[in-house]
Amino acid sequence: MAIFSGLALLLCFGLLAGPTGGYAFDAVREVHPLPGTAALALILALIGTGSKAGVVPLHAWLPLAHPAAPSHVSALMSGVMTKVAVYGFVRIVFDLLATPTAWSGILVLAVGGITAVLGVLYALMEHDLKRLLAYHTVENIGIIFIGLGLALAFGANGLATAAALALTAALFHAFNHSVFKSLLFFGAGAVLTATGERDMDHLGGLIHRMPKTAFAFLVGCVAISALPPLNGFVSEWLTFQAILLHPDLPQWGFKIMIPADGALLALSAALAAACFVKAFGVTFLGRPRTAPATDARETDRCSLAAMFVFSGLCLLAGIFPGVLIDLLAPVVQTVTGAHMPTQLGVAWLSIVPIESARSSYNGLLVFLFIGASASLAVLAIHRFASRALRRGPAWDCGFPDPRPATQYTSGSFAQPIRRVFGAVVFRTHETVTMPPPGDIRPARIEKHISDVIWDVFYAPVAGAVWYVAEVLNHLQFLTIRRYLGFVFAALVILLLALVLWQ
C-alpha cells in the first residue's frame, strides 16, 4: 500500500509540475494545468494521501498496521501520521492545484461520508481494543474529509467565508483527533501492560484496579463520541454549521449530496458513542473476566501524567474553542482566502461561526452549567434526603449469577447494531444450532462476518499476486546455464528494442 500510494503521489506531482518539471511549490503554483490534467492530479492526490490517511476503500492496511506497534507508537501513527496525509491533501488540492472544481467536492464528500460510517461500523464489530481504536481513526479521517469536501464545494463556488468555516472545522477535527486518539491509545497501552490483553472480552472491571487510567480513558471516550462539553463536539458542530450553508450552492449535486453527508456524519457520531460505550463498558466496567484482569495494577506515573495532559487538552479545547479557531485563522486565510470571524472578542468566550442570530455555542458556559446544576443536586440531596447507603449483592431481577461469563461481551453488545447495519454492510448472518430436548450437546450461535471491501477490492489483487508468484517461483530453481540464457536473451531483446526505437 505504501508503494502504491507513493506511486500515485509521484505521478500526481509529475502532473502538477507540468512540462517544465519545476518541483518547487512556487514553480508548481505558476503552472496552470489543463482541466483534464488537474482532475487526474486531484484523483491521484486523493488516492495517494487517502491511502496513507486510511480512506475507505484504501484503509485495509491501517487497522492491521497501527495496533501492531507498541501503544505509544500507535498513538503517534494514528494521531500524527494520518494528519500528515491530511496536510498533504490540503497542500496539493487547495494550495498547489488551486482551481477547485465542483465535482471534486462531490467526490471528496462521498468518500468522506462513506469512510466515516464504514470506519465506525468496522470498529463496532471489533473486540480487539487497539484495532477498535485504529478503525476509529478511519472514521475520524472520514469526518475530516467531509470538512475538506465542504471546503472544496464552497471554494469552487467562490463562497470564501463558508469554505473557511468548513476548512476550520476539518482542521479543528484533525487537531482534536490527534489529541483524543493519542490519549485513547495511551490508555489501551496502559491496559495492555497491566494485563497483557488487547482482547476486550478477556478484560473487565478495570475501573477498580486502574481508576486513574479509567478516568483518563473515559475522558477520551466522551471526547471522541462528540459529546459536549469536550472538544470532539465542537469540531462536529462546526462541520454541521458548514453543512447548513449548503443552500447557497447552485449545483443540484450538492443539494442532495451534502444533506446526505450530514445524515452520515450524524450516524457516525451516534455509532461512535455506541462503540465507546462498548469499549469502555466491556474493558473497564463490570466484573473481571480473566485472572490478568483481576490482578491488574495501575500504570506508572509518567504514563498517567501523559494521559492527564491529553485529557486536560480535550477539556480545554472543548471549553475554549475560540482560541483554537483564532490560531487556525492564518492557515485558513492562506488556503481559502478568508477566515472565520475572530472569536476571542465575542462575549463570554462563545463561538459564533457566522453571526450570533444564526448559531452560537459556548462550551465554557455549558460546562459551568452542568457543573453547577450537578453540585446543586448533590448539595440538595445530601442536605435534605437520606444519606444512608448499604452494600449488598447485585439485584439482577432476583437471579444474580456470580459467573463473569454472564456479562455482556463486546460481541453481544454490538449484536443489535450488527443485526441492523451488518446485513447490508458486512453480509453478516447468524446460525443457531439448538439441540433437541434430551440432547446434552450445547446450543451454539455462530456469527459470520465478511468484509465486502476486502472481498471486492483486495482479494482479487491478492489472488493475482499469489498466482503470479506461484508461476514465477519456477524461475528460482533453474540451472546456471538457463540463467545465463535468460540474461543473454534479455540483452538481445533490449538491443533490438533500442535499434527499432531509432
Added chain:
Amino acid sequence: MIQGLLVQGVQMALVLLLAPLLTGLVRKVKARFQRRRGPSLIQPYRDLKRLLGKEVVLAENASWLFRVAPYVIFAVTWVAAALVPTFATGLLFSWSGDLIAITALLGSARFAQALAAMDIGTSFGGIGASREVMIASLAEPAMLMIVLSVALIAGSTQLSTIADYMAFSAVGLRVSLALGLVALIIVALAENGRIPVDNPATHLELTMVHEAMVLEYSGRHLAMIELAASLKLLLYVSVIACLFFPVGLAYGYVVGLVLYLVKLGVAGVLLGVFEMSIAKMRVFRVPNFLGIALMLGLLGVLLRFVSEGM
C-alpha cells in the same frame, strides 16, 4: 439583565417542577383508558419524595461511576431543558447552546446512563445498554436531520430564533415541516422509551430497555434518574411545542405560561391516548420504525428545495 436572569431562573425551576406532573398526567390518562382509577396526578412527586428518603442499596462491585452517573444524567438533562424556550423566547443563556447542542447534551446523558448500566456487570444492564445505543444510533441522526430541515427554513439553529421565526413570519404549511413533525414525534417516542419502542411500565425481562438500565439503582440515585427521565419527556414536548406550535410565545409571560401549560396538557393526553391505542413492537422492529423517522427527516431537507422551487 436582572429580568433576563430572573426569566432564566423561573424557566429552570418551572421545568423541574412541571416534569413529574406531566409524567403523572400521562399515567393518569393511560389508567383511565384501562378503566382503572389510576394514581393521583401528584403521585410522581410522592414517589420522588419516598425514594429520596430511602437508603441506597448499592451492589458490592459498583464503582464511583455508578454513583456519579445519576447526578451527571440529571444535571445534563436539566441544562438541556433549561435551554429550550417554554413560555418565552430570548432566554438569557439560550445562545450558549443551540438545538444541535441540546441533542448532543441528551446524548451525553444517555452515554452516562449506558455506562452506568454496564458497571455492575449483570446481563440486564448489558441488554439495556446495548439496545439503548442501538435505538440511539438511529434516533440521533433522525433528530439531527429534523434540526437540519428546520434550521434551513428558519436560517438558524438557535431554538429561540427558530421559535421567533415560526411565530412571527408567515411560514405557512410546508411539506418539510409536516415531515419534520412526524419524524420528531417518532424520535421523541423512542428517546423517551414510550410505547411502541419501550414500555416505561414494564419489568418484563426481555422487553425492557430503559428499565433494564436502571435496574440496579435505588433510593436517591433512582430518584435522580426518574426525575431526569421526566425532564426529558418535558423537554421533547417543549421542543415540539416551540418548533411547530409557537403560539403564545409572543404575548408576554403570563399568556405564554398559560398557553404552555395548555400545550403540556394536550401533549400529555395525546401521548396517553397514543400509548393506549397501539401495541409495543419487537425490539428488532424498532430500527424500521426509526428508519422511517430518519428517512422523513432526510426527505424534509431535500423537499425544502421542492417547496421553495414551486
